[in-house]
Amino acid sequence: MAGLLAGRLALVTGGGSGIGRAVCQALAKEGAAVAAADINRQQAEETIQLLNKDVQTKAYEVDVSSSASVNTLLGNVKQDFSVAPCIAVNAAGITRDKFLLKMDEKSFDDVINVNLKGTYLVNQAFGRAVAEAKLELASIVNISSIVGKTGNIGQANYAASKSGVIGLTKTAAMELAKFNIRVNCVLPGFIQTPMTETVPEKVMGVVVMLTPLMRMGKPEEIADACVFLASEKSSFITGVALEVTGGLNM
Template sequence: MSLLTGRTAVVTGGAQGLGFAIANRFVAEGARIILGDVNVDAAGAAAEKLGGREVARAVRCDVTDHAEVAGLVAAALENFGSLDVMVNNAGITRDATLRKMTEEQFDQVIAVHLKGTWNGLRAAAAVMRDAGSGAIVNMSSISGKVGMIGQTNYSAAKAGIVGMTKAAAKELAYLGVRVNAIQPGLIRSAMTEAMPPRIWDSKVAEVPIGRAGEPDEVAAVALFLASDLSSYMTGTVLEVTGGRHL
């Protein structure tokens, strides 16, 4: 039996990037998936790639709106009968130095990452506590550990997700619900590969393993935290960085 056979997972920001990689790995391990994304057309295309309506459904979701996140969770129950795993992955960047960053840019990033994760936690926990089980995986970033130039908004949000994860883990542990977080480092993606070669090379040089990570390598850690392999872990933050920023 595969690690997630018979379980239903919700993945926010699931239309592409890390979210899609996580969903793809979950499906390979027997899960059924609800993909939440503000781009419902892209999410629909992603759901088709995952195997169509028998295993994956797409739902438009703005994670800053609690009602839409609650609707995403409800879609898992309506379509597949349970909610066993919640992956709070949706995110954006609005990079700028402290001097140039606008209040709107700050607010947007905090809303999507920090409030969005809180909305996902709250909606999923309401269902999982009644079921007496569940795994919630929050996507932080190594930026939340060390801080990055031009990312006072993003670094603050990702650090906040760590604190939120630990607090929620303590609240929900006695109910059978586990809450953990992942802090990816330099992961190969369309966004990171768009960096100027000089910047990319300088970042890779900081990685002891000597290369960028692949989305599937983050997805494997998400699978571990979603499955019973991590049954005695909660409030944990796992770095997936190739040793960068130890």
């Protein structure tokens, strides 16, 4: 199968919905084998049904906030595909929006545990697997958010988790370069997915007005950036926080 990523194996977390699902589709279209992992196994299975049939694909259940679950995932993927993945895209994420003065500890912890700790755990387990397999080319793409740069009312927990992902990405880029692993993150603006369906229409209207390209983004547009960062088209790029926002908060 020809394509930018032919012969490569990609692990995608949050692969059961929205951006993660679009990433799975774009990677498979470019010839990568895909392991789609999500806390919702049923949705991950549904993603697999949508993928290019010429490449090997498999759905997995994982809770990225648990090291045991992440380590089991990496072990199962290696076993099923007979090789360690050389691409990881970390798209698993949640929101629990509340104003800071009303933020309960659980809402804060849950968001940090999935968005930041989960990204750390997968970066670590993937990094170990690549180092052990002595792969020559590997790439991690972490999905942060533009609000990790700017903050956002009602999202102290989420913005903090996404700022954390930027710091984690840059540090991992420094530490993992010696194992031939590039590490970058994407900062999406407001993208049409189930995550943003609950944002009130009025708020979305304001966001669109503040976006120079005057619209929300599509999951496919984030997926295209992930394909670029996963591929050798970005071979000299590491530690970058790539904004894919239609110009919002540039």
